[in-house]
Amino acid sequence: MKKFLSPCLIALAMLTCAQAQQEPAAEPAPAAAAAPKAAAPMPSLDVILNPEAVELLSSLPVQEQGRVKPLDTLARFRLLRFSGKQSGIAATRIDEESGKVVPIDDPATGKPLLNADGKPCKFTAMEWLLVSWFRPDIAKELNVFIVDNSDAITELSLPAKQKRDRYSFNAVQPARQALMEKMTEIRAIAMKDRTPVQRALGKLAMDYLEYEMILGHFDFARPEFTQFAASLPPEIAPTVKDGIPDWAAFLPKAAEHLKANPQLFSDPTSVPWLAQVVQIMLSAQMSGDSESFPRFFPPPAEQKEVWHNIGTIMSAALKTNTVSAEDAAHLKRFEDLFAAANSGDAAKYIAAVTATRDDVEKLAAARNESGHVAMELSYHRFDYFFKALLCFVFGSICLGLSWVSPGTGWSKVSTYLCVAFSVAGATLGTVGIVIRCLIMERPPITTLYETIIFITATGVILALIAELMTKKGWALTVASLAGTVGMFLSIRFMTMEGRDTMEQLQAVLITNFWLATHVPCVNLGYAVCMVAAIFSAIYVIMRVSGGLKPGDSSARELTRLAYGFVMAGLLLSLVGTVLGGIWANYSWGRFWGWDPKENGALLIVLMCLVILHARLGGYIREAGFHNCTIFLGMIVAFSWFATNQLGIGLHSYGAMEGAWKWLYIFWGSMTVLIIIGTALSLASREGKQSGKSKGRAQSLPHDAAEGAA
């Protein structure tokens, strides 16, 4: 929770709260970011959302979270965090009288915001960001904040909508003061002890403040100082013209003034013009967490690799009393961009956008820090994993249709379509993973999110290979199911995390050799064991539905498949786990540290060995074997997700709200299957009919049992 309520965010909250609490005085108090701006120019949406300009700005390189990425990526994940979706923010509202959804009106013109087709505008993430920058008056009306629990809204004495719904900035604005007070209370409560309402309030407060900063990003170029002209110190006043400071001149003067009057630091909110400077500076940083500052300007080659933005330039100038020529050029660049947007001239705006992007690209290229902007832009736009999910869903539908009349031509066609969709889904997933590797220049798995897409894609591919070998349809069912559930899970996980899924690694993990060997090996082990568990789940479900009888050819086929996957799981998990130990031994001197994640991998190995030996010893037969394999699936879920939620050890990344709920749902459903499987086993009394050796050979591949023994 380092990022939550970080110092900058709190500073901004306190600053604006203090401003709001100030009594009206002879000198007008500075307007909070939320307050109406004095005669701020309002550019036309047609200009700022000009497709060419949007396209150019989408590919603007920006440094954030330690890596260079397109501005489009930044916009997508900011919007995802606020609203739970990456695109499709509608400029609509519910009409209080009619209860109908109507387009919101442009505050500048009073006309409804409609697109060329006469329908309400829907913004992509990049368009939403540009509207937030250049038309905050419209952006404040957009329903951007997702609130999972409407009680949080009621707590703020605001009118609540559905249990889970979205609210606009202006809808929350009346309760800003109460929200900040709640935030202060919630800060004192440990994350794990917070109630759902407190968690919702905490998230809303953080999102609200961060969005307030985004809305104020270009405040430095707006006439924010009109009302402070009289209160400015005489040596600073000449640097402000028409309420807009010439920042290159203003900042050194302000820094000198602050040095001469150090008492101002103790309470900057008491000096309106200084409070305004601080607020503009914080808003220009666009985040309360310094790691999440979008940094637009690459520094000269001889300087450190940390890029700058308007906020950091202002902050540095106040510390050093100077603004370098490069920084002055950056300030001018964004001032020109803002002026061009306000000019109403699309050509002028496009020219300014082009100049800005070209300049930044050139500077980044000079430092060899251009990243893979174009590739990343196309990766996000193509949305490989969503398309893969669609393929798997269609594949599952086709599979279902093939069961309508088995053995007919219809069934054959549906099965072929299912295979085609599954292959397409697996291909899309694989291509998506490969592109991520190329963008990050590293092997496929470094985060929990990447384990999901990798395990899903490999699980589907392995199931399809099994189908190719057996041609019985069972493995195809598993491929469709695993693909659908896995891709859905990946999208849901990304939404819950709400942050860029391509993260920079900690030092100790930056080793492509081990990331390319140990990590995929262990995750393939997860995938294979999960596939085995799905085979066994199908076995139990089919037994319940009467589709299978113990020992019949289909049951034996399913058992063979599950057994094969358990064996493969043992090999991959064992080798992967030992490789992890070897990595640890060669990198930090200990083979095994009993870390939760290590133990999770060991649990999988041990369960595979228990199944194998219990099977060979004749202690479990067909139904018992499937019950154990379903239990193996539960252990995989523990190892895969739960170990990261314990909050201890070297692998305590990826902890997130709501993970335990989903884990218990999964474990609960698997437990139900095991109970049913046990009941079936007892009911059929299959174990009492035959001796151990017969039972052992009944469904296990005979040679396998023999060979293993």
Place this chain on the structure above:
Amino acid sequence: MTPAPQPKSLGSLVLRFFSSFGLATVVLALLLLHTFLGTLEQVDHGLFESQKKYFESFVVWDIDVGCCLRAMHIPSGNFVMPVLLPGGFTLMVLLAINLICGGIMRIVKRLNKARAEGVNHNILRFTGLVIAHGSMVFMLLAGLVSMYWKKDGAAMLSEGQTTEEFQSFHDTAIEIQQLSPAPAEGQAKVWVIDGSLFKDLKADAQSGKGRTFTQPDLPFEIMVMNYEVNCFPRKPESEETKRTVVDGYYLQPVAESPEQEKNIDGAYVKITHPDKRVETGILWRYANGPLTVTSGDKTWGISLGRKTYKLPFAIRLDDFQREVHPGTERARKFTSQITMLQDGQEHKKIITMNEPLRSQGYAVFQQSFDMSQRADGTMAERSQLEIVQNPSDHWPLISCVAVGIGLLIQMGSQLTRFLSRQSLPPATPNKAVS
């Protein structure tokens, strides 16, 4: 008429038991349970305690059910369930025996069967498993060797500083060294009382008990008493205290930290001189200096601290560099540029994340760093190097390769048979069973 089965000898029954699948299944299932519980109990009790309780023990006496439930986010009170289960160490020994006996039994059985049937048995059908089992035994052996003979610790170095020793992470020792007259260069001698010889003298269990140590070169006896795993020196609030007060202080025990490295241990010592004169002192790991004892014209320093190991070479830290991902505090690389000094020769080396220095059986890893402010206000960086001497350093790698080969042979053999069966016409279930 079938001949009556011959009575089995005790030896063969024991061998059968130790090589049985039943024993393997039970041992593996218990290891599974221990690993699960040991993972969950780490949340409240820390790694060190859980490791000792579940993985390095002969017997497990209880399970902290309340802690396990809390770790799984299930609200619960404090409930410790008494049990009697074989500990991790016992289970691993049993597993090793089972692997060895099982492997031998199956080879013998298979060969006997092949001989009896007069067939040339496909050796690949069990070679893989024998290799896999043997490799697992080798891996367990590596763990055993590491557990008993591995030395690991750390050395914290400022830039320009040289060391030829490192301090253990966990092992405690009392060191006694002559301070004055100062020994000639190279003649300094340190007498060490290993922690294993006094750590059982905890105040709660062995109150009032002590253990006396003597050394022919030392002119006094030293008795160690009331060892505390985590404590700090404190002044008594009143003069009437039951505690042993030495020089106005006593050792106040505090709750042990789950992170063993955070505990600060201490103990009382009673020095008995040849003239029967007795003096008492307090040893505390973070004491400003050693406890001094004067006997005749010599003064000795006694200190309690982490056990110190000597290196066969010296290390000088020339430069430490810390890189972070731009604009973040996320570490990208830590690098120590060092000089190895031995026999008057200097070798420049670089130690960085995932690239340790290996020399003469020792491995030196980049572990962490810290920053401190110098007197002139500038920041000084110190690099912490982890140093390990492990006789079984490379054994896991050999074992991993072997186990992989073994399982691949086994699986390849099974897959071949599976595919060849697939190509045959389907057999009726009855046939398959028979």
